[in-house]
Amino acid sequence: MSGILPEMRYRVKRSLWLAAVSGVHPFFDSRIRSEIPTGDLNVLLLCVYRWRNAHVLMTHVAAAERYRWEVRLWALDEIHPELASHSCGVGAGAKFVLLNSLLGVNRFADFDWILVLDDDVALHRGSLSAFVGLAQKTGLSLAQPAHSLGRYRSFRVNCCHPLSVARLTTYVEIGPLFAVNRKWAKRILPFPEEFQMGWGLDVVWSGLVKEGARLGVIDWVTLNHLSPLAKDYDHSPEYQRMLRVLHDAGHNSLREIQKTLAVWRPWQEHPPWMEFA
Helix, strand or coil, X not given: CCCHHHXXXXXXXXXXXXXXXXXXXXXHHHHHHHHCCCCCCCEEEEEEECHHHHHHHHHHHHHHHHHCXXXXXXXXXXXXHHHHHHEEEECCCCHHHHHHHHHCCCHHHHCCEEEEECCCEEEEECCHHHHHHHHHHCCCCEEEEEECCCCCCCCHHHECCCCCCEEEECCCCCCCEEEEEHHHHHHHCCCCCCCXXXXXXXXXXXXXXXXXXXXXXXXXXXXXXXXXXXXXXXXXXXXXXXXXXXXXXXXXXXXXXXXXXXXXXXXXXXXHHHCCC
């Protein structure tokens, strides 16, 4: 109970704050959209999906087709007929092992961005195209959209900041949606297969900041995660692996590596970290 009350207070405060500044986004949106690169970006979209969530995924696949992105899907249980043309395989397996199968050998170098999407994600504000475009504009190496105040989210650092277009951070989640820039693809991909469901991989990514990688959250595009984390598998081995990775990196918790380093405000012409790039 002691942990529930602070979380409730936090959610109420954030809801009031979001309501108070709700006019900020429409006021600046046309200008921000004009800042998104207009040139076509070559994007690869990857997703491991279940039949029951195929209807959610179809929306994103249709958008990707309009953008002329390449889409590669893996069905865990059965290939859905509406997704068959993009489904490269079927069968149970660990998520990040299957994602590597979809990547292929060195094929990721052909794309400006590799976008990894869970099958239970709905965009709350913005589009996949706006997300990738803003990640490109802000010079990020690894990016994710912000979470809205939906029910299923993991960490406050990745929740939407209403007076922000994008933030430079030290942390990006392993899901439900993230994108890898071409310049860092060979450093991040293929995914280390010992991280079968990804737990602890975000700790490894945070360590890339010391090597010059830019991690960040796009607040101008928000998502809702439609189902709770790890409900379909026994995540205790993954949790233990994450603890070991944290310990080896000299940390006691994920919150220690979750920092916001800089914020691009909607009234600023450029992201502050790009001024001296």
